[in-house]
Amino acid sequence: xxxxxxxxxxxxxxxxxxxxxxxxxxxxxxxxxxxxxxxxxxxxxxxxxxxxxxxxxxxxxxxxxxxxxxxxxxxxxxxxxxxxxxxxxxxxxxxxxxxxxxxxxxxxxxxxxxxxxxxxxxxxxxxxxxxxxxxxxxxxxxxxxxxxxxxxxxxxxxxxxxxxxxxxxxxxxxxxxxxxxxxxxxxxxxxxxxxxxxxxxxxxxxxxxxxxxxxxxxxxxxxxxxxxxxxxxxxxxxxxxxxxxxxxxxxxxxxxxxxxxxxx
Numbered sequence: 001x002x003x004x005x006x007x008x009x010x011x012x013x014x015x016x017x018x019x020x021x022x023x024x025x026x027x028x029x030x031x032x033x034x035x036x037x038x039x040x041x042x043x044x045x046x047x048x049x050x051x052x053x054x055x056x057x058x059x060x061x062x063x064x065x066x067x068x069x070x071x072x073x074x075x076x077x078x079x080x081x082x083x084x085x086x087x088x089x090x091x092x093x094x095x096x097x098x099x100x101x102x103x104x105x106x107x108x109x110x111x112x113x114x115x116x117x118x119x120x121x122x123x124x125x126x127x128x129x130x131x132x133x134x135x136x137x138x139x140x141x142x143x144x145x146x147x148x149x150x151x152x153x154x155x156x157x158x159x160x161x162x163x164x165x166x167x168x169x170x171x172x173x174x175x176x177x178x179x180x181x182x183x184x185x186x187x188x189x190x191x192x193x194x195x196x197x198x199x200x201x202x203x204x205x206x207x208x209x210x211x212x213x214x215x216x217x218x219x220x221x222x223x224x225x226x227x228x229x230x231x232x233x234x235x236x237x238x239x240x241x242x243x244x245x246x247x248x249x250x251x252x253x254x255x256x257x258x259x260x261x262x263x264x
Contacts, residue, residue, distance in 0.1 A: 010158040010168040011183040012140050013077040013125045015210050016058035019070055019250050022047065025059050028248055032224045033212055033256070040103070055126050056137040056212070070250040072210040073109070074140050075119035076158050081106040084120050087157045088112075112153050114145050114206035120158075137213060140189040144206040147179045147193035154191075209245075210254050217242060217258025224248070224256075 019025035026037050026047060035049035035056065045061040062070065078084040081099035088095055088110045096117075098108030105123015112118070144150040151170055155161055160168045160181065169182045179191040214220040221244050225231070228249035243257040 008077045008125060008183065009079050009164075009166070010160050011077055011181075011188050012074050013121055014058065014075040014119075015056075015072055015138055015140075016060065016075070016119075017070065017072050017252055018060045018062040019252070020062050020064075021250070022059060022061045025248075025250065028224075028227050028229075029057075029059070031227060032220050032229070033214060051137050054137055057210075070248075070252045071117060071207070072252055072254050073117055073119050074208045074210060075107070075121045077125055078120045078122050078158065081108055081120055081122040084108070084122075084157060085110065091153055091156060093153065093157070112144075112150065112206070114150070116142060116144060116150075116206040116208055118208055139187075139211050141178075141209045141211065142189065142191040142206075143209055144191060144193055147191040150191050150193075150206075151179050207253075211243065212254060212256050214256050214258055217244065217256060220256050220258070221246070 017025065022045065026035075026049075029035050029049060030037065033049070033051065033056075035051055037047045037049055037059070040046050040048055040058070047059050048055050049057045049059060057072075062068070085095045085099050085108045092113050094111045096109045096111065099106045099120070099122075100108070103123070105121055107122070108120050110118060110120065142150055142154075151160070155170060158168070161170045168188070171180045171182060172178075173180050173190075177192070180187050181189040181191070221231075224246050229246045231244060232247055232253055233245040233255075242259065243255055245253060245255045247253050
C-alpha cells in the first residue's frame, strides 16, 4: 500500500543509507535491528529493511568512485520537487543532486544553510511512515546551530505551519528546549540547537539524526559492538534516556532507543 507525498507534504517519509558494501550493511543492521531485507524495483544495488513486515529504511550501494561519507539521510514529502529545490536555493541552501526521476517519483538531495543533509521526495509514499507515536519504526531529530533559524528555513522550504490544509505544525517544547514538528497531532521530528558548524568531528556538526526503536536496547548494543560499531553517546551522556548513539563499521551515525526501563 502507498499514499501520495501530496497528502503528507512537509513530513518525514523515509530514511536511506548508501553503504560501501551493501551485503555487509544488511548483515550488520539485520543483526542489530532485527531487520529482514527485500529487493526493490531499482535493482540489485538497493534493498529495503523490514521490521515485523513494516518497511523501515532503504539501503543502497555507494558508487565506488564517490568518496563521500556514509550517512543516514532523511527524506521529506513534498508536492513538487522542482519548486521545493528552488526554495532551498533561494534561502542559501544547497541542492547537490536532482531533482530527478527515481523509481515511482522525483527526488533531490540537499543541505540546509548549516550543512545538514536531507532529501525531498515527490511521489508514492508509505502510509504513516514516521508519523510519530510509540509504534513508529523511526523518528528524526535535527541537531543544529540554532533551532529557531532552522525552523524558519525548513518551514519556508517544506511549507510547515502554512495556510494549506494538512500541513505540519510547529511548536516549542520549553521543558526540553526543542522545537517539535507535528503532523495530524503527532510529533514526527524534533529540532534542537547547540551544535558547532566547525566541530572537528563532522558527525558532531549540524545533521539530521535518525533514531530506530528496538525491543531490547542492551542486546542491540551488544550486537552492534560485536560487529565493529563504536559508541558515540551512551545512555547516560546522550540527549535521551534509554538510547545509545552508535557509529556503524562504515562510519554512519545512528541512534537506537529501547522501551522505558531498558538498559544498555
